[in-house]
Amino acid sequence: MYALSYSDLKDIAHTDAASRRALADAVRDACIHVGFLYVKNHGIPEPVIDNALAASKRFFSLPNEQKAEIDIRKTANYKGYTALLSSNNDPDNAGDMHEGFEFGWEEIRPKGFDEKRANDGAMAGANVWPQDVPGFREDVLTYYHAAVDLGKKLFPLFALALNLPEDFFDNKTKNSAAIMRVLHYPPQTGHVDDRVIGIGAHTDFECFTILWQEPEIQALQVLNTQKQWIDAPPIPGTLVVNLGDQFARWTNDVFKSTIHRAINRTGVRRYSIPLFFGTDYDVKLEPITSCISPERPAKYEVVTAGDYVQQRLKAAYGH
Ligand SMILES: O=C(O)CCC(=O)C(=O)O
Numbered sequence: 227m228y229a230l231s232y233s234d235l236k237d238i239a240h241t242d243a244a245s246r247r248a249l250a251d252a253v254r255d256a257c258i259h260v261g262f263l264y265v266k267n268h269g270i271p272e273p274v275i276d277n278a279l280a281a282s283k284r285f286f287s288l289p290n291e292q293k294a295e296i297d298i299r300k301t302a303n304y305k306g307y308t309a310l311l312s313s314n315n316d317p318d319n320a321g322d323m324h325e326g327f328e329f330g331w332e333e334i335r336p337k338g339f340d341e342k343r344a345n346d347g348a349m350a351g352a353n354v355w356p357q358d359v360p361g362f363r364e365d366v367l368t369y370y371h372a373a374v375d376l377g378k379k380l381f382p383l384f385a386l387a388l389n390l391p392e393d394f395f396d397n398k399t400k401n402s403a404a405i406m407r408v409l410h411y412p413p414q415t416g417h418v419d420d421r422v423i424g425i426g427a428h429t430d431f432e433c434f435t436i437l438w439q440e441p442e443i444q445a446l447q448v449l450n451t452q453k454q455w456i457d458a459p460p461i462p463g464t465l466v467v468n469l470g471d472q473f474a475r476w477t478n479d480v481f482k483s484t485i486h487r488a489i490n491r492t493g494v495r496r497y498s499i500p501l502f503f504g505t506d507y508d509v510k511l512e513p514i515t516s517c518i519s520p521e522r523p524a525k526y527e528v529v530t531a532g533d534y535v536q537q538r539l540k541a542a543y544g545h
């Protein structure tokens with residue numbers, strides 16, 4: 227069993243090829259064996275995280291009827307609020323014990339015509355913001371843009387980890403998909419029905435997820451190759467980066483999209499913020515040549531990232 231690996235992204239600023247190669251090798255090892263990494267020196271300032279957390283607490287403390295006004299099922303583009311037990315990530319389960327708010331690309335200072343948002347595939351169209359939560363939009367969008375910047379720095383590193391030119395994903399990530407959720411997991415104490423946990427066992431469906439989890443609250447678990455659930459605790463100053471199914475498709479399963487879940491048995495509320503990062507929606511998810519061989523024939527039908535995400539969102543939210 228491999229431990230979840232650390233990658234220190236301050237090396238990302240280094241131009242010298244040897245340290246960059248060493249970092250890419252560490253990333254490669256983690257991607258092949260675990261599919262989960264912790265990143266240090268990720269570049270998202272602490273106050274930006276603190277403000278996004280505070281904003282998300284303000285939103286979730288609204289009365290349920292008010293949150294229901296922006297229910298994700300009322301929007302055509304998978305944006306807005308998901309109530310407790312309204313989503314279900316594991317088909318064997320009865321519902322996820324978390325509530326969330328989901329949104330996509332938007333400039334912090336609104337533009338007349340936001341081309342990127344118009345091109346946002348399944349998520350195209352306006353975000354749906356709650357009324358009466360002062361500063362919420364600005365605070366979560368500020369985090370979003372910082373995390374998107376981090377995601378853009380990670381793609382060249384993943385390319386290098388796959389022994390590809392660092393710019394391999396550049397023309398595939400010009401309008402990169404980036405869907406963010408803020409999540410709230412109420413505590414589950416006493417008897418917990420295993421079919422109703424914070425978020426049921428699942429894989430993510432973009433290329434990779436950048437996940438902030440609340441310090442000192444253990445909830446996230448990763449399924450290892452021996453089918454045991456391993457805790458992925460929050461580590462101060464780090465973010466979790468885990469691979470999703472689009473990367474498994476790009477790499478013909480050389481890189482792992484690892485099954486994970488979250489259960490909050492701590493007795494206190496827990497908050498987390500995942501940002502799902504993918505390629506442009508019109509890009510075909512074609513296996514990288516070096517990941518196919520006679521022993522490892524191509525496993526997946528080639529589809530565009532947009533069709534793939536749309537299909538997965540439909541399955542998750544049922545519309
Ligand atoms: O809250 C967490 O730690 C995990 C969230 C997650 O897996 C997801 O939203 O896909």
Ligand SMILES: [Fe+2]
Nearest residue numbers: 428429430486
């Ligand atoms: Fe996930």
